[in-house]
Amino acid sequence: MSDSVQFDLDVYLRRIGWEGERRADAATLRGVHLAHLRALPFENLDALRRQAPSLDPADLMAKLVRGRRGGYCYEHNTLFACALRALGFRVTLLVARVVVGADSIASRPRTHMALLAEVPGEARPYLADVGFGAIGSLLEPMPLVADTEFTGAGRRHRLVHAPHDGPLEMWVLEAHDRAKEDWTAQYAFTLEPFEKPDFDVVNWYVGTSPRSPFTRRVYVQNVSADRHLLLDGRLLTETRADGTVTEREVTGEAEAHRLLEEEFGITAPEGMTLLTD
Structure with a gap:
């Protein structure tokens, strides 16, 4: 097709x-x-x-x-x-x-x-x-x-x-x-x-290899007109359009799933563990 x-x-x-x-x-x-x-x-x-x-x-x-x-x-x-x-x-x-x-x-x-x-x-x-x-x-x-x-x-x-x-x-x-x-x-x-x-070939490697950074921790971002939001492992970073940066640590699984739903517009697969470290 x-x-x-x-x-x-x-x-x-x-x-x-x-x-x-x-x-x-x-x-x-x-x-x-x-x-x-x-x-x-x-x-x-x-x-x-x-x-x-x-x-x-x-x-x-x-x-x-x-x-x-x-x-x-x-x-x-x-x-x-x-x-x-x-x-x-x-x-x-x-x-x-x-x-x-x-x-x-x-x-x-x-x-x-x-x-x-x-x-x-x-x-x-x-x-x-x-x-x-x-x-x-x-x-x-x-x-x-x-x-x-x-x-x-x-x-x-x-x-x-x-x-x-x-x-x-x-x-x-x-x-x-x-x-x-x-x-x-x-x-x-x-x-x-x-x-x-x-x-x-490279997609298979990056998506499955234990040496790939993407198989080790959650990495999610979205971009809007006024901010860039990044969840990298447990660290949530918000970068505003004026350059202001705020960071904080995500407290646990429940908050990580809530952030994905409410801030990133993502529904994680059922039963998935997001915070692996």
């Missing part, structure tokens, strides 16, 4: 609250990207149970669109790629090395999915990513241009080139850290295209 048959654009757009144009242009790309992020939470509940989630469009529709669940990068960006293609964009799947806190780019495996979206009539494609579950992630897609600051929905990013031995240029996405007044590298990638079977 083709992705277009399994994916329902009308239902998806209603779920994310998009009522704008359905054209393959830059304004629609930015608008649908931001609407997706604000409507669909990031979460790793399947991986926490050592289950690799399905990346089939029909299953993603059932879980993220029709169900009270979210997903992690492979789920979000696979779903978003289906939406962009249905809207008329050409999309390339990319794989990146997450380098936050890394000593070097080469020290991290390529495990993150990102997208390259081409707008008809425009010379340069856009980096799109609705699945990077971190404070400071892209809220709007940005043009693939090096050494140029981009501001999208209040967040500042830039792309730079890094030394690389391979035949393709290495791009690094950097986010501006307001507290440190400095730039922080988020992930590095080349423009080599990847396909669904490639992500089936």
